Amino acid sequence: MNNTNPKHYAAAQAAAAVKVHSPGTTNTDTPTMPSFPVWLLALPLAACLPPLLSGWGISLASVTEIPPIQAVNGAQVISNGLFFHTLLEAMGAVTATILLAVALSHYNIRRDTAVPLLALALAAGGSADAVHALLAAAIPTAPPNPAPILLTATIARATGAVALLLATAVILLARPRRLIFGTPGVLVIWVLVSIAVYALTDWMVSGGQPAGSPLVHASPGVIFLACLPLTWRLYQQRRDFFTATITIAVTLNTLLEVCLNLGSEQLFDHYFNAVHGLKITGFALPLAGLLLDWQALGKCQRQQLSADPNYIESESDHRFRAFTEQLPVGVLLVDTDGVIVSVNRGARELFGYQEEQLVGENVDKLVPVNIRHRHQALRNGYQYDPKPRRMAADVDYLTGVRSDGTEVPLEIGLGPIRLNGRTHTLVSVLDISERKQLLDDLKQKNTVLQESEQRLRAITEQLPVGVLLVDTGGAIVSTNHSARELFAYGEQQLEGENVDKLVPGSIRHRHRVLREGYQYDPKPRRMAADEDVLTGVRSDGIEVPLEIGLGPTMLDGRPHTVVSVMDISERKRLLDDLTDKNILMDQTIEKLTQSNEQLERFAFICSHDLQEPVRMVHSFSQLLEQRLTDHLEDKEREYLKFITDGAQRARNMISDVLMFCRLDQPVDSRKSVSLAEVCQQVYNTLHVSLEESRGKFTWSDELPTVTAVPSQLFQLLLNLVGNGLKFNRSDTPTVSLNSSLEDNFCRIEIHDNGIGIKPQYQQKIFQIFERLNAKKEYPGTGIGLAICKKIAEQHEARLLLESEEGEGSTFVLLWPLYQATKTEAFSN
Incomplete structure (x- = not known):
C-alpha cells in the first residue's frame, strides 16, 4: 500500500480535540499550542486594589449628590453616576449575550455541551444585571432610596451565581453528550429566566420589600466562592482556555463582591461604578477564552495538515460522521484499495466488531470466503464505473460474515464520494434477515399456492363437465378441456372472448343484462333455475341443451365467476322418452284400475249372487236329511252329508272371498x-x-x-x-x-x-x-x-x-x- 493511513480519518479529529483541551503540553512529534496567557491573572488582583488603597487612606471614589430626575436636564443626567451605572450593566449584559451566541455556534460545530451550558449560566447572570439596571433607573426618588436598588442588585448577582453553580455541577455529574432541547431551547430558557428575574425583582420593589441584612447582600459572594472549586475541577478535566477563564471569572466575581460590600459608601459613587465596570471582565474573560480555544484548534489543525497531508478535519466531516452515526443502517467508507476508512454504529453492531477492529482492515474481511475472490474482481471493476447503485441487483440478497463467523443476509448499496482529493466508496449495508424470512415464507406459500393451482387446474381439466372462469366484464379467463370440447373450440380460441359468444343470438341481449345483474348478488346457484332447459351455441352454430351453474370466486383480488356447463342432450332425450313412457304408463294404470274395479265388482257380484244358490243347496240338503232319515240307507246318508258339508264349505269360501274383496274398498272409519x-x-x-x-x-x-x-x-x-x-x-x-x-x-x-x-x-x-x-x-x-x-x-x-x-x-x-x-x- 501507499503511505495513506486510513485510520487518520477516524483519529485526526480526536487528536486535535485532545491538543486543544491540553494547552501548554508539548511533544516532539506533534505541533504545540500557545500556553495560557498569565497576564489575565492580573485582573482579579486589580479588583483588589481599591479596597486596599481605601484602607490606607487613599480613596478613588467621589461622592456626588444626585438631584431628583425631574429637576435635572440632559447634561446633568449624563454627568451623574446613575447613567454610568446603567451603561456599565448594559455592557455586561451585551457581552454575556455575545458569549452565548458564540457558544451556541461552537456547539453546532463541535457538539461540546459544556460550552453552551456555561455560557447560558453567564448569560442568565448578565440578563439579571440588566434587569437590575432597568429597575434602578426607574427608582429616581428624592432623596434617593438605596434599599430597593441594593435588593435588585443582590437578586441579580445571586441569580448569576446560582446559574453558574448549577451548570458546573450538571457538567461534572451528568456529563450530557448533547443538548436535549437544542439551540432554540437554549434561547427560550434564557428569555424565560430573564422574564422570571424581572418579575421577581419588580414584585419585590413595587411591594416595598426590605433591602435585607448585610448577610443577604453578601450571599452572591458566598455562592461564587462555592463555585470556585467546581470550576477548578472542570478545568482539570478539560484543560482548555474557556474553563480556565471561567475559573478566573468566578474568582474575580468573588473578590468584586467583597470590594463592593466593603469599599462603596454611597450609591452611584465613582467607587461603586468602578467596581461595576470590572464586572464586565467577568463576561469578557470567558468570551476571550472561547475565542482562544477556536484559535488554538485552527492552529492545531493547520499544523496537523502540514505534518500529515492525508489528515482532513472540517465541519462537513464532523457533520457527516454525526449523521452516519444516527442512521439505522450500517455505513462503511472504503477507499479504492478496499480498505475500510470508517464505520458507523449500525455497521459495528451488524458485524459484531469494535471500530478499531474494522478501520484499516480490508472490506473483504466481511465477505464469505467462498466468494471473496469474485468480490475482489467486482470491487476493482466498480472503480471503472463508480455510480450510485445497488450491489448485485440481479440476485435476491447478498451475505456478509459477522465476527463470530455466522453469515447474515444483506442488502448493499454503493455510492462514490470524494475525500481529500481521492475517490472513496460509501457502502450502506442493511440486515434483511427478517425480510429474507418473510420472503422465504412467501416463496414457500407461493410454491404451495402454485402447486394447489396446478392440482386444481389438473382436476378441472379432468372434470366431465365444462368449467369457464369469467371476469366481471364477461371476458373468458380460462376454460377446461370439457368446455372446449362441448363448444368445439381450440385451447386458446375462447380465452379473452366474451362469454356472450356462447349464447344464442336471440337471447344474447337478455343474457348480458342478467350477467351484469349477477354481480350485485353473487352467490352459488343454478342459472335460470325457473326454466326447463338452457341452450348454448357451438362453434359450428349448433345449439346444445345445457345445465349451467354459477359461483363467485376471487382471483388476484378481483371478483370472477366460475361457470359450470353440462351437456344434457342425452338427459333431455331420456327425459323426453321418460315423459312419453309416463304418459303411456298413466294410460295403462288407468286401464288396469278400471279392469281391477271391474274384477272386484265381478267378484263381489259373483260372491253375493252365489250365496243364494249355495244356501238353497245347503238348506234343502239339510231338510232332505231330516225328512228321509229313516228311509235312507247308510250309503245314501253319507252322500247326503257330502252334499251338506260341501255346501257349507262353499258358503264359507264365498263369505271369505266377499270379505277379501271388500278390504280393497276405501274405509274412512x-x-x-x-x-x-x-x-x-x-x-x-x-x-x-x-x-x-x-x-x-x-x-x-x-x-x-x-x-x-x-x-x-x-x-x-x-x-x-x-x-x-x-x-x-x-x-x-x-x-x-x-x-x-x-x-x-x-x-x-x-x-x-x-x-x-x-x-x-x-x-x-x-x-x-x-x-x-x-x-x-x-x-x-x-x-x-x-x-x-x-x-x-x-x-x-x-x-x-x-x-x-x-x-x-x-x-x-x-x-x-x-x-x-x-x-x-x-x-x-
Whole structure:
C-alpha cells in the first residue's frame, strides 16, 4: 500500500480535540499550542486594589449628590453616576449575550455541551444585571432610596451565581453528550429566566420589600466562592482556555463582591461604578477564552495538515460522521484499495466488531470466503464505473460474515464520494434477515399456492363437465378441456372472448343484462333455475341443451365467476322418452284400475249372487236329511252329508272371498281402538271353541290404544288367534298376546304353542287359497292369513312370522301409532 493511513480519518479529529483541551503540553512529534496567557491573572488582583488603597487612606471614589430626575436636564443626567451605572450593566449584559451566541455556534460545530451550558449560566447572570439596571433607573426618588436598588442588585448577582453553580455541577455529574432541547431551547430558557428575574425583582420593589441584612447582600459572594472549586475541577478535566477563564471569572466575581460590600459608601459613587465596570471582565474573560480555544484548534489543525497531508478535519466531516452515526443502517467508507476508512454504529453492531477492529482492515474481511475472490474482481471493476447503485441487483440478497463467523443476509448499496482529493466508496449495508424470512415464507406459500393451482387446474381439466372462469366484464379467463370440447373450440380460441359468444343470438341481449345483474348478488346457484332447459351455441352454430351453474370466486383480488356447463342432450332425450313412457304408463294404470274395479265388482257380484244358490243347496240338503232319515240307507246318508258339508264349505269360501274383496274398498272409519277390548271380544267369540279344546287365550294387562278400523282389527286378531288354537296338537292349546312400543310403532306379538311352520312355507301361507295341511286334518278355506296380511297393509302395518316346525309360531304386527302418543297408548 501507499503511505495513506486510513485510520487518520477516524483519529485526526480526536487528536486535535485532545491538543486543544491540553494547552501548554508539548511533544516532539506533534505541533504545540500557545500556553495560557498569565497576564489575565492580573485582573482579579486589580479588583483588589481599591479596597486596599481605601484602607490606607487613599480613596478613588467621589461622592456626588444626585438631584431628583425631574429637576435635572440632559447634561446633568449624563454627568451623574446613575447613567454610568446603567451603561456599565448594559455592557455586561451585551457581552454575556455575545458569549452565548458564540457558544451556541461552537456547539453546532463541535457538539461540546459544556460550552453552551456555561455560557447560558453567564448569560442568565448578565440578563439579571440588566434587569437590575432597568429597575434602578426607574427608582429616581428624592432623596434617593438605596434599599430597593441594593435588593435588585443582590437578586441579580445571586441569580448569576446560582446559574453558574448549577451548570458546573450538571457538567461534572451528568456529563450530557448533547443538548436535549437544542439551540432554540437554549434561547427560550434564557428569555424565560430573564422574564422570571424581572418579575421577581419588580414584585419585590413595587411591594416595598426590605433591602435585607448585610448577610443577604453578601450571599452572591458566598455562592461564587462555592463555585470556585467546581470550576477548578472542570478545568482539570478539560484543560482548555474557556474553563480556565471561567475559573478566573468566578474568582474575580468573588473578590468584586467583597470590594463592593466593603469599599462603596454611597450609591452611584465613582467607587461603586468602578467596581461595576470590572464586572464586565467577568463576561469578557470567558468570551476571550472561547475565542482562544477556536484559535488554538485552527492552529492545531493547520499544523496537523502540514505534518500529515492525508489528515482532513472540517465541519462537513464532523457533520457527516454525526449523521452516519444516527442512521439505522450500517455505513462503511472504503477507499479504492478496499480498505475500510470508517464505520458507523449500525455497521459495528451488524458485524459484531469494535471500530478499531474494522478501520484499516480490508472490506473483504466481511465477505464469505467462498466468494471473496469474485468480490475482489467486482470491487476493482466498480472503480471503472463508480455510480450510485445497488450491489448485485440481479440476485435476491447478498451475505456478509459477522465476527463470530455466522453469515447474515444483506442488502448493499454503493455510492462514490470524494475525500481529500481521492475517490472513496460509501457502502450502506442493511440486515434483511427478517425480510429474507418473510420472503422465504412467501416463496414457500407461493410454491404451495402454485402447486394447489396446478392440482386444481389438473382436476378441472379432468372434470366431465365444462368449467369457464369469467371476469366481471364477461371476458373468458380460462376454460377446461370439457368446455372446449362441448363448444368445439381450440385451447386458446375462447380465452379473452366474451362469454356472450356462447349464447344464442336471440337471447344474447337478455343474457348480458342478467350477467351484469349477477354481480350485485353473487352467490352459488343454478342459472335460470325457473326454466326447463338452457341452450348454448357451438362453434359450428349448433345449439346444445345445457345445465349451467354459477359461483363467485376471487382471483388476484378481483371478483370472477366460475361457470359450470353440462351437456344434457342425452338427459333431455331420456327425459323426453321418460315423459312419453309416463304418459303411456298413466294410460295403462288407468286401464288396469278400471279392469281391477271391474274384477272386484265381478267378484263381489259373483260372491253375493252365489250365496243364494249355495244356501238353497245347503238348506234343502239339510231338510232332505231330516225328512228321509229313516228311509235312507247308510250309503245314501253319507252322500247326503257330502252334499251338506260341501255346501257349507262353499258358503264359507264365498263369505271369505266377499270379505277379501271388500278390504280393497276405501274405509274412512279409523279411530282409536283399545287392544284390550278387542282381545276381550275375540275371547268372547272363541269361548265355545276354547272350552271344547280346553285351550287358553291370554293377553297382557297393559295394552296400548292404536288407530284402526275396529271391525278389521277384530277380524285380524280373530284369525290369528283362531289359527293358533286350530293348528295345535297340544293337550292345552295356548295363545298369548303381548305388545311393546318401538319408535313410532306398536309391536304386537301373538304367540302359540302349535305345530309351527317350516321356513320355506312361511311366505307362501299369506297367499290366497294356500293350504299346507289336508282339509280333513285342519278344515278351512285357506284365505284367513291372506285377509290378515291385507288388513295389515290397509293400515300401513307389517305382518311378520317367526316360527319353527314343532316349536309353535309367533306372528308379529308392527302397527303404526298415528296420532296416538305413548302416554295415550298406555292410558288403559
